[in-house]
Amino acid sequence: MLRLQHDSHRRLNPLTGEWVLVSPHRTSRPWQGQTEAKAEAAIPAYDPGCYLCPGNVRANGERNPAYEDVFAFTNDFAALLPNSPHDEIDNNGLIVARGEPGVCRVVCFSPRHDLTLSQMSVDEIEKVVTLWREEFQQLDQDPIVGAVQIFENRGAMMGASNPHPHCQIWATHSEPNELVKESARQRGYHAASGNCLLCDYLTLELEQEERIICANDGFVALVPFWATWPFETMLLPRRHLSALDAFDAEDSRALADMLSRITRCYDRLFETPFPYSMGFHQRPSDGDEHPHWHFHGHFYPPLLRSATIRKFMVGFELLGSPQRDITPESAAERLRHALLQV
Structure with missing residues (x-):
């Protein structure tokens, strides 16, 4: 009989219809591979050289307003342009x-250069969610837009080029x-x-x-049964919501x-500013x-064993299928324990 833990x-x-290989017996293998530098937590509250801080000049010459909570603007180095041909x-x-x-839009979570979502109050994060909803509603009505993707890369390990708390919104023509x-x-x-896939899954x-x-x-945070990344999580609303425009104030x-x-919880797990996409x-x-459609959030953090050891998607993962x-x-048990220490 198959033993999922062994x-x-x-x-x-x-x-997605895709499979992930799980190898529980490999958790004790020694690690002699690459280690990363531990994330540096000492960041100033204001950086005069940061193009996202209030009042500073961005690369295109525009000056940010002296914003006091959230701030959104069109990306100065957008990966997508509204006038690209349809040829x-x-x-x-x-x-x-x-x-x-x-x-492509950029959303600054806070005027503070040194904050992250994990250090912001729920009231402050609620303003971010409200702005996401407003941005989605506006882009959803744009005739060239077929899909709206909101995402955040946190930490240099995940490619973030600026530590100022922010995310991006890419509204693409195609899905x-x-x-x-x-x-x-x-x-x-x-x-x-006749049922919603994620509603039924959440019930289970x-x-x-x-x-x-x-x-x-309103929401449940869990490690999905099919998670690929070591401490991957999913956020699911309890009620059936298809997109941000269906949210009310309670949501x-x-x-x-x-x-x-x-x-x-992530920051507590390895006592470090936890990187993720x-x-x-x-x-x-x-x-x-x-x-x-059931609205949901994905967290994909790369850390594997500690603040300095990350998971690499290489070899069999690239040529065959993901493996953990x-x-x-x-992972869920360890995250629950970390949450109790917060």
Whole structure:
């Protein structure tokens, strides 16, 4: 009989249809690979050279206002431009390219250069969530936008070029790869069962309780059964919401509270500012209702064993499929313990 905590096995991600290899017996193997420098926590509250701090001049010559809480602007080095052509190149289906217009925005969480979500109050984070909702509503109505992706890269290990607390919003004309996969799987499940995939999944997780980290009246934070990264987590609303524009004031408050809890939990785990990439998946912006879509957040942190040892996706992961040693259940237990120490 398969023992999930002891035997090597594969787990299916129902959101993407992809598999992850789990090898619990490898957790005791020695590490002689690369180690990272521990994240430096000493950052000034204001940096005169930071292009995101209030009152400072950005690269395009514009000066930031003396903002006092949240601040959003169009990215000065946008990966997507609204006037990009829609032309297509197709050479026998082998050399294919399509123009991709879009909009890129930057959201500063705070005027303080030295803060992170884990150090901000729930009231302060709620203002960020409210601004995300406003940004989504505006971009959702833009005729060139087909999908809105909100994401944050925290820490130099995850490619953040500036420590000032901020995130990005990329509004693309086409649906990105991950959104296409998740949309197809949720649509298929809804067509076959009449139910929402993530609503049913959350019900199972709440019954089993093995992978739940914390919860409030509106949201649940858990390590998904199919998690790829060692301490990957997912945020799920208890009620069926397809996108940020369906949020009411209580939903925004509940999400802010959960973001505060999970980021503080991460920082406590290895006693370091925990790096991660996080973002929210929500319905496409194509004008359809998408009743199968369930809003959710993903946290993908790279740390594996300590503040200086990270997980590398190489070798078999690149050529075959993702693999993990620490089981999602063990990761959830460690995160719950870390949360108790906050």
